[in-house]
Structures are given as C-alpha cells and as structure tokens.
Amino acid sequence: MDTLNAMASGFEVALSWHNLMYCLIGVLVGNIVGVLPGLGPTATISLLLPFAFTLPPESSIIMMAGIYYGAMYGGSITSTLLDLPGEAASVVTTFDGYQMTKQGRAGIALGIAAIGSFVAGTLAVIGLSFLAPGLAGFAVKFGAPEYAVLTSLGILLVAYLGTKSFLKSAVCAAFGLLLATIGQDPITGSIRLTFGSNHLLGGIDFAAMAMGVFGVGEILYNLEHLSKGTLKQTKVGRVWPTVKDFAQAKWAILRGSVIGFFVGILPGGGSIIATVASYGVEKKVSKTPERFGKGAIEGVAGPESANNAAAGAAFIPLLTLGIPSDAVMALIFGTLLLNGITPGPQLIGEHPDLFWGVVSSMYIGNALLLLLNLPFVGLFIQLLRVRSSILMAFAVVLTLIGVYSLGNDSFNMGVVLFFGVLGYLMRKAGFDPAPMVLAFVLGKILEGTFRQSLIMSNGDFAIFATRPLSGGLLGLTALGVLYAVASRVWKARRRSGGREPKG
Amino acid sequence: MNTPRINAAALWPGAVSLGIGVYFLVLSARMTLGSWQNPGPGLWPTCLSVLISLVSLALLALALRKKPASGTIHQLQEHIHPVPGTDDAALEAAWERTEGAEEEGFTRNSRYPLYAVLGLAAFILLFERFGLSLPCLALLLFWTKLLGKERWRVAVPVSVGLTALIYIIFGWGLDVPFPDDILLFNAR
Structure with a gap:
C-alpha cells in the first residue's frame, strides 16, 4: 500500500539521529513548559522561532510538534496533583484528577492520563496518516475562489469556536x-501602510509579531497577575493503574480519542472543546454519573485522551488544506512559509519527506512521552520550584536577542515590544490574540485569491457561489451559521423557561 | 452606594478598536481603490477597516446595554458556543479559569507591566549603543530584583549567570554579530 510505503520512508526521516534528538528536545521542552505555570506551548514555540529557523524544515516542525503535544502531557500533571491547570485544555482534568489525588490515587490518575494520551495520540496519528492524503487529493482541485472561501471559513471558525466573544x-x-x-x-x-518606514517595505516580520503577541504579551500579562505558587508536597504513589482501573477507563480512552480527533479537525475546535465534550459524554454514558467530580477515573481518562487526539488531528487541516486551526498551527504555518514551503494540498506530493517524517515523529514522540512520564513524574513536579521571576526575565531577554539574531537588526526588537504591548492590552480587553496571528499568516493568501477571483469573474461576486466546490463550501458555512443561531435561540428559550438544576 | 449607569471598563475595548478601524480607513482610502472588476491596492484594506469599524460599533452597543455588575458567568454563557454533547457546567468552569474571561480595568498592579515595558525599551536603546553585556545584565537585574522582588544574593548571581549564558548561546554558538560592546573587548 502507498500509505504504508510512504510511512516507512517517513520513519527513515524521523529516526535519523538528529531528528530523533529534536523530537526528544521538543517533547521534553513541551512537557516542562506544560508543568511550569505562566509559559504555555504557544509562548514557548514563539520564543524558539529564531532557533527553529536555523534548522531544516522537517527538524523544526518535528520539534515544534513535540512541544505542542508534549505540553498536553505536562499540563495534566499539575492539574491532577495541585489543581493548577497549566493550560486551558487541562482544566477539565482537575475535576476528577485532583479528587483522585486527595484520595491518594494521584499516581493512578497520572498513569491513566499518560496511557490515554499515548493511545489517543497514536490513534490520531493513524487517522492523520490515512485521512490526510485523500483530503489533500481532493483539495488539489481547488482554484482561487475555493481558496478564498475556505480561508475565510477557516478564519471564521477559529473566531467562532474556541474563543469567548465572536x-x-x-x-x-x-x-x-x-x-x-x-x-x-x-x-x-x-x-501600503508602511508609515514611512523602510523597514516595513517587506511587511511585518511574522516571527517578531508572534514573539511579541504570544511571548512578551503573555509575560507582561502575568506580571500583573502575580500568583504565588506554593508547592504542596504530594505523594504520587504507584503509577501503573490496576487491571480494574484500566477496565473502567478503556472505553473512556477510546471514546475520548474519537471525539478529540473529530473536534480537533475543525479549525478552532481545539483541545478545550474536545476535553469538555469528552467529559460531557463520559458523564452521560456512565451508569454512575454521580461519581463524576468525586474522583471518577473515566473523568480523567476521557478528556486527557481527547486533548491529545485533538492535538494530532489539528495537523490535518494545516497539512492538507493549508488552514492552521489554532495559534500553534499558525506558528508552524509561518515557519514553513519562511522555509519556502506553502502548506496546502501540494505539500504531501511535493515534500513527502517532510509530511511523513513529521507524522512518523509523532508516533515516536508519543512513545517517548510515555517513557518519560511514567517513571519521572516526581521529577517534573520539582520544576514548580523554579522561580517564575527568573524564568520570565530569561525568557524576555531570550526573545529580544533571538529576534535580533534573525536579521541582526534592532528594528525587530522594537516590533516585538510593540506587539508585546498590543498583546498585553488585548488580553486586558478580552480580545483573543490567536485569531489575529492566524489571520495575519493567511492574509496574503486570502487577499490574493479574493482579488484573483474578482478579476476572473469580472467583478461578479456570484463566482464564490456558482462554482460547485466553492458553492458547496459556502453552503456548509451557511448551515453552520444557521445551526449556531438556532442553538442560541434554543438555549435562550431554555434559560427563560427556568434553568435546569446543575448536576 | 451609587453604581454608574455605564460600565466604563466594558466600553474601552470597543472604543479603542473603533478608533483603530477609523484610523486605518482614513489611511486605506488614500490609496487607489480600483473597482470590483479590477481591485486596486486600497480596496482590500478599506473593506477590512470598514469591517473593523462596524463590528466595533456593535461591541460598543453591546457594552452600553450591559449592566455594570451583573454576574460574569451569565455574560460568559452568552458568548459560549458549545459543540453538541458538551457539558455546560464543565465549559463554564473551563472558561472561568482561563485568563481574561472578560475585559478588566487597570489596577495598581498594572504598574508592573508598565515598568517592564519601559525597562525593555531602555534595553533596546542601550543595546544599540553599548552592545549586549551591560544592558543585558542591567535588564536582568531590573527584572529579577525590582519586578521579581528577589533578594540581591539571588538576583546578582542569576543575572550574571544568565548574561553569560545568553552570550554563549548567541555570541559563540550562533555567531550573532552584536553591536560593539562597552564591557567586553570586541574583536569584530
């Protein structure tokens, strides 16, 4: 089979010693920042962009992907042991995970989370391997109008799902x-719009913008919300779940993987919605829903599997359609562009080494995470002792010098600072910075295809609706909007008709 | 206790984004617009600026309607778009614990980010004139001692160590040409 052959050559790429090393660095760094409060995977990947640019594209993407799913593992550790979700995606884990810790079953919660994550991550990668080539083959037929519609749809979905205010x-x-x-x-x-600066003739540097908005912006925001983390001594206990635990959790893991995978494919669906959906389903399916919130192992296993499956599935729209589905995918998109590779349907055909190498590295990365996490959980918790003041000071200097090193030009340091302030103010104002960066990386494509379509059709907007593929996509969008409006009306009606008691 | 009719903290985000929209609209409208048949360079930015301005007006209208002290949970629910099967209570809790659930005003603590921005701006200016070592050391000391409130015996060794580490990574490892250094004799 083609896919299997391609995958075999992918493993050759991923198993070369330097790619193996970048995979290990990636998952390790991801795991660490997942545990550390205040520095999430998006900020970390932004800070490392200048370094990533010095690597060959497949190595840099392997490393960035490792940080992304590694952080999902790390986040579950602090939520379970300390009730401190390092990431929004691991908030749901605190409900039952922390209860299990209080009952002295912390190790089992972490163990099942690690195993569930491994299973889900692997299933997601398998799904990705088989689904992606077909989807890409279909998308190769897309012309400018289809791309204009698809890109707008992607941006709209990201702005709609996964954020608080549309x-x-x-x-x-x-x-x-x-x-x-x-x-x-x-x-x-x-x-256009250069404000008279020669430095802006080539446009705003993507890395400087991301480092400012995600890196410096987050650091500034955290300065204001100083949290004094206290490290409570927690006993982890045995890590391997018993046969009984496993039997209780196995269906939750599988269901979580499937839910996470399909939610993860949607742009903007992402891990938060995946965990919440999985938790809801587990509670509904369970014969004893009253156990949830009191240390039910399914309440840890399902969501933890779902967020890892979603992380893997998020690569599908990026690598097949060229639509990044969240902030981290936007960073990967930008990195590929800077390497002269346009993510999209041609990617698998033109750069099979890159595609299959990255996919295979995710199998390996998931195995590495399992190996790292089961024995060394106790070690990772010790990371919480790192003072955040020192970590942030180092991160901020690393950002500024890193961006300087990109072009040996201090102008971009100013750009980072500008976007840092902007990112801070956006967080203060309740604006989510992710849609901005995502739209920024897609901006040139969207404008280009929009104008080309209009030129093709002689200014007739009907071109977006009359071509079968773009018309179909538009129809899907319309259905989505209808559903959203209907569900809101339904929700409002239900609320006015007396609220259900919370269960 | 007199509660104000209009919630000022809820208004500023919409007002600022409206300002940005109008500002860019003025800039974009100066460029050649072209026509729908043959779009010029200004057409797309103009469309976007109009979009930003319109949505900002909607935001302002919503903020005006919003009562000052109504429960945030209720407001959050208005904004949540669930996928079938999601657990509402779980989603609420998840959003609540995510940073910046709603717009927030500026407090006494907002001075720390302000100091940090001033410190970073000073660093950039000093870096261009005096090279890496001294400004980097100064910034790290400023951050750990003044912002992080570490003790001197922590701040000093950490700052010196991290400066050396940065120098080793970028100066030696990546061979980045820094501006001439005031402290270290610079061969370049």
Whole structure:
C-alpha cells in the first residue's frame, strides 16, 4: 500500500539521529513548559522561532510538534496533583484528577492520563496518516475562489469556536488581515501602510509579531497577575493503574480519542472543546454519573485522551488544506512559509519527506512521552520550584536577542515590544490574540485569491457561489451559521423557561 | 452606594478598536481603490477597516446595554458556543479559569507591566549603543530584583549567570554579530 510505503520512508526521516534528538528536545521542552505555570506551548514555540529557523524544515516542525503535544502531557500533571491547570485544555482534568489525588490515587490518575494520551495520540496519528492524503487529493482541485472561501471559513471558525466573544475575535481577525497588507502590494507593487518606514517595505516580520503577541504579551500579562505558587508536597504513589482501573477507563480512552480527533479537525475546535465534550459524554454514558467530580477515573481518562487526539488531528487541516486551526498551527504555518514551503494540498506530493517524517515523529514522540512520564513524574513536579521571576526575565531577554539574531537588526526588537504591548492590552480587553496571528499568516493568501477571483469573474461576486466546490463550501458555512443561531435561540428559550438544576 | 449607569471598563475595548478601524480607513482610502472588476491596492484594506469599524460599533452597543455588575458567568454563557454533547457546567468552569474571561480595568498592579515595558525599551536603546553585556545584565537585574522582588544574593548571581549564558548561546554558538560592546573587548 502507498500509505504504508510512504510511512516507512517517513520513519527513515524521523529516526535519523538528529531528528530523533529534536523530537526528544521538543517533547521534553513541551512537557516542562506544560508543568511550569505562566509559559504555555504557544509562548514557548514563539520564543524558539529564531532557533527553529536555523534548522531544516522537517527538524523544526518535528520539534515544534513535540512541544505542542508534549505540553498536553505536562499540563495534566499539575492539574491532577495541585489543581493548577497549566493550560486551558487541562482544566477539565482537575475535576476528577485532583479528587483522585486527595484520595491518594494521584499516581493512578497520572498513569491513566499518560496511557490515554499515548493511545489517543497514536490513534490520531493513524487517522492523520490515512485521512490526510485523500483530503489533500481532493483539495488539489481547488482554484482561487475555493481558496478564498475556505480561508475565510477557516478564519471564521477559529473566531467562532474556541474563543469567548465572536465579535471581539472577528475584530482581531480583521485586524490581523489588515496587518498582513502592510508592505508591497503583491499584485500592483505599490507600497501600503508602511508609515514611512523602510523597514516595513517587506511587511511585518511574522516571527517578531508572534514573539511579541504570544511571548512578551503573555509575560507582561502575568506580571500583573502575580500568583504565588506554593508547592504542596504530594505523594504520587504507584503509577501503573490496576487491571480494574484500566477496565473502567478503556472505553473512556477510546471514546475520548474519537471525539478529540473529530473536534480537533475543525479549525478552532481545539483541545478545550474536545476535553469538555469528552467529559460531557463520559458523564452521560456512565451508569454512575454521580461519581463524576468525586474522583471518577473515566473523568480523567476521557478528556486527557481527547486533548491529545485533538492535538494530532489539528495537523490535518494545516497539512492538507493549508488552514492552521489554532495559534500553534499558525506558528508552524509561518515557519514553513519562511522555509519556502506553502502548506496546502501540494505539500504531501511535493515534500513527502517532510509530511511523513513529521507524522512518523509523532508516533515516536508519543512513545517517548510515555517513557518519560511514567517513571519521572516526581521529577517534573520539582520544576514548580523554579522561580517564575527568573524564568520570565530569561525568557524576555531570550526573545529580544533571538529576534535580533534573525536579521541582526534592532528594528525587530522594537516590533516585538510593540506587539508585546498590543498583546498585553488585548488580553486586558478580552480580545483573543490567536485569531489575529492566524489571520495575519493567511492574509496574503486570502487577499490574493479574493482579488484573483474578482478579476476572473469580472467583478461578479456570484463566482464564490456558482462554482460547485466553492458553492458547496459556502453552503456548509451557511448551515453552520444557521445551526449556531438556532442553538442560541434554543438555549435562550431554555434559560427563560427556568434553568435546569446543575448536576 | 451609587453604581454608574455605564460600565466604563466594558466600553474601552470597543472604543479603542473603533478608533483603530477609523484610523486605518482614513489611511486605506488614500490609496487607489480600483473597482470590483479590477481591485486596486486600497480596496482590500478599506473593506477590512470598514469591517473593523462596524463590528466595533456593535461591541460598543453591546457594552452600553450591559449592566455594570451583573454576574460574569451569565455574560460568559452568552458568548459560549458549545459543540453538541458538551457539558455546560464543565465549559463554564473551563472558561472561568482561563485568563481574561472578560475585559478588566487597570489596577495598581498594572504598574508592573508598565515598568517592564519601559525597562525593555531602555534595553533596546542601550543595546544599540553599548552592545549586549551591560544592558543585558542591567535588564536582568531590573527584572529579577525590582519586578521579581528577589533578594540581591539571588538576583546578582542569576543575572550574571544568565548574561553569560545568553552570550554563549548567541555570541559563540550562533555567531550573532552584536553591536560593539562597552564591557567586553570586541574583536569584530
């Protein structure tokens, strides 16, 4: 079979000693920042962009992917042991995980989380291997109008799902698209919105923007919300679940994997929704729902599996359609672009080494995480002793010097600071920075395909609806909007008709 | 206790984004717009600026309607878009514990980010004039001692150590040409 052959060559790429090393560095760093409060995977990957640019593309993506799913593992450790979710995606784990810790079953909770994550991560990668080539083959037929519709749909979904306020996210997305127009107009060559600066002729540097918004912005925000972390001594106990535990959790793991995978494919679906959906399903399916919130092992196993499956599935829209589905995927997208590779349907055919190498490295990464986490959980908790003041000071200097090293130009240090302040203010104002960065990386494609479509159709907007593929995509969008409106109306009606008691 | 009718903290995000939208609209409208048949460079930015301004107006309208001290949970529910099968209570808790659930005002603690920004700006200016070592050391001391409130005996060795580490990573490892250094004799 083609897929199996391709995968075998992918393993050759992933198993070369240097890629193996970057995979290990990635999952280790991810695991560590997942545990550390205040520095999430998005911030970490942004900080490491200058370093990633010095690597060959497949190695840098292997490392970034490792940080991404490694952080999911790490996040479960602090939520379970200390009731401190390092990531939004691990909040749900605190409900039953921390209860299990209080009952002296911390090790079992962590063990089942690690095993569930491993199973889910692996299933997601298998799904990715078999689904991606077909989807890409279908998308190869896309022309400019299809891309314009698909890209807008992707941005809309990201602004809609996974954020708190759609209107605010829409402003952010439009602002990101606007920022992407700075520099030379790709079609006419005229200069736009550079504010008279020669440095901006080539546009805003993507890395500087991401490092500012995600890195410095988050650090500034955390400075204001100083949390004094106290490390309670927790006994982890035995890590391997018993046969009984495993029997109780196995279906939760499988269901979580499937839910996570399908939610993860949706742009903006991401891990938060996946964990919440999985928790809801487990509670509904369970014969003893009253155990939930009191240390039910399914309540840990399901969501933890779901967030890892979602992390793997998030690569599908990126690698097959060229649509990044969250902030981390946007960073990977930007890195690929800077390496001269446009993520999209052609990627699998033109760069099979990259695609299959990254996919295979995820199998290996998941195994490495399992090996790291089962024996060394106790060691990872000790990381909470690291003073956040020192960590942040180091991170901020690393960011500024890192961005300087990109072009040996201090102008970009100013850009980082500017976007750091912007990122801080956005967080204060309740604006999610992710749609902005995501729209920024897609901005040139969206504008280009939008204008090309209009030129093709002589200014007739019907081109977006009459071509079968783009019309179909538009129809899907319309259905989605209808569903959203209907569900809101239904919810409002239910609420006015007396609220259900919380269970 | 007199509660104000209009919640000022809820208004500023919409007001700022409206300002940005209008500002970019003015800039974009100066460029050649072209036509739908043959779009010019200004068309796309103009569309986006109009979009930003319109959505900002909607945000302002919503903020005006919102009562100052109504429960945040209720407001959150208005904004949550669940996927079938999600557990509402779980989603609420998840959002609540995520940073920045709603817009927030500036407090006394907001001075720390302000100091940090001033410190970083100073660092960039000093870096261009005096090279890496001294500004880096100063920034790290400023951050650990003044912002992080570490003791001197922690702040000093940590700052010196991290400066050396940064120098080793970037100066030696990646061979980055820094501006001429005031402290270290620079061969370049």
